[in-house]
Amino acid sequence: MRAYRIEQNGKVGRGDIIDMSVDDLDAGDVLIRTQFSGINYKDALAGLGGASIIRRYPCNAGIECVGNIEASNDNRFSPGAEVIVHGRGIGVSHDGGLAEYVRVPADWVLPLPEQLSAWEAATLGVAGYSAALAVDRLETLGLAPGRLPVVVSGATGGVGAFAVAMLARRGFAVIALSSKPDAAEYLSRHGAVEIISPADLENKPLSKARWCGGIDAAGGPVLAKILAGTDRNGVVASIGNAAGVELATTVLPFILRGVTLTGINADSDMATRTRIWDRLSTDLKPEGLAEWASTIGLGEVPAVMRRMLAGETTGRTIVDFSEAASK
Ligand SMILES: NC(=O)c1ccc[n+]([C@@H]2O[C@H](COP(=O)([O-])OP(=O)(O)OC[C@H]3O[C@@H](n4cnc5c(N)ncnc54)[C@H](OP(=O)(O)O)[C@@H]3O)[C@@H](O)[C@H]2O)c1
Structure with a gap:
């Protein structure tokens, strides 16, 4: 089998496409023949040594995969x-999805929802799943379309663009925060009604309330500005740190406007995964x-990873493991 496998290279990793035996994959109850795997920024960081991501070397990259059960020791999967x-450590501490085969514990595996094709899933x-989890959380905490729009930061990224589209589909007016001056057409196409640069937002503890809440993929100063502009009883979901991990804010949005800040972690339990994938195949x-x-x-994975880290990719890139694609 072929895989994009990461070896240790000093303090980080270095990936390459190799031939390996299925027998050398990490242990698990089910063997999956991969159909498609999306490439994520985290995979590119891991493969090109941009950060210390891999927890156990050598390790096949890829934090996600969609495929068919090839063999199973668990009666839930035929x-x-x-x-x-x-998630669950694939592509980090367990051989991951950028490989022709993946072997994992059956408890990590979800049946593909009926209304989704493998390619759609x-x-x-992970980007679509994370965005859906955040939208679901906002709705659970009481956010509904109304007087003010919602805001999404990092809007041209994988998570951000899906969040824009899903919120628009749920009837929200969506303001997209994007640093890219030429992103307006792309974001409008996905349902944004207004596009603003984070640099144009005021840097104050409280500013005029412009939105009832939102999804923040940027973190850092962008999240502080989102909180400052959130209306009374608004809800903001923190999901990413593309602009930084630090949060310099005050208590004023919380104690004067009753704003809720909620955290999103996509490595959720299996019951949540089943419910969110069901929504991804229907109303989201x-x-x-x-x-x-x-x-x-x-074969094109290393080049795409380089472009991803250089900020030159838009939308999702999917590796097709069918025989035709590998020729
Ligand atoms: N919590 C979780 O479980 C979870 C799950 C998935 C992803 N994430 C995190 O969510 C974030 C977004 O993931 P992604 O896959 O969408 O990444 P991505 O495709 O690389 O997009 C990130 C976006 O953030 C914006 N951005 C980048 N650098 C920035 C900066 N210095 N200041 C302000 N904005 C900046 C850019 O959008 P604009 O140019 O449009 O502003 C960029 O397109 C990442 O931090 C990722 O680690 C978290």
Whole structure:
């Protein structure tokens, strides 16, 4: 089998495409023949040594995969069944999805929802799942379409763009925060009604309330500005740190406006995964999903990872493991 495998290289890792034996994969109850795997920024960091991501070397990269059960020691899964796996340490401490085969414990595996094709599920991947989890949390905490819009930061990123589309689909007016001056057409197409640069937002403990809440993929100063502009009883979900991990804010949005700040971690329990993937296949499924991703063969992974770290990619990139794609 072929895999994009990461070896230790000093304090970080270095990935390459190699041939290996299925027998050398990490242990598990089910063997999955991969159909598609989305590439994430985290995979690119791990593969190109941009950060210390891998917890056990050598390790096949890829924090997600969609495929068919090839062999199973667990009676919940029969050969041929289409399944999804993401998180749970794959691509970090357990051989991951950027490989022709993946072997994992059965408890990590979700059946593919009926209304999604394998390619659609891969297109959504961890980015779509995380965005859906955040939208679900906002709704659970009482946010509904109304007087003021919602805001999404890091809007042209994988998580941000899906969050824009899903919130728009749920009837919210969406303000997209993006640092990219030429992103307006892309973001409007996905449902944003207004596009603002984070640099144009006021840097004050409290500013005029412009939104009833939102999803923040940026973190750092961007999250502080979002909190300052959130209306009474608003809800903000913190999901990412593209702009930084520090949060310099005051208590004023919380004690004067009753704002709630809630955290999102996509490595959720299996009951939550089942519920969120069900929503991803129905009321949160973005329109025109076919246009969200480009497809490549495994051989193109290193080049795409380099472009990803250079900020040159938009939308999702999916590795197709079919025989035709690998030729
Ligand atoms: N909590 C979880 O479980 C979870 C799950 C998935 C992802 N994440 C995190 O969520 C974040 C977004 O992930 P992603 O896959 O969407 O990443 P991505 O595709 O790389 O997008 C990140 C976006 O953030 C914005 N950005 C980048 N650098 C910035 C900066 N210095 N200041 C302000 N904005 C900046 C850019 O959007 P604009 O140019 O449009 O502003 C960029 O497109 C990452 O931090 C990721 O680690 C967390």
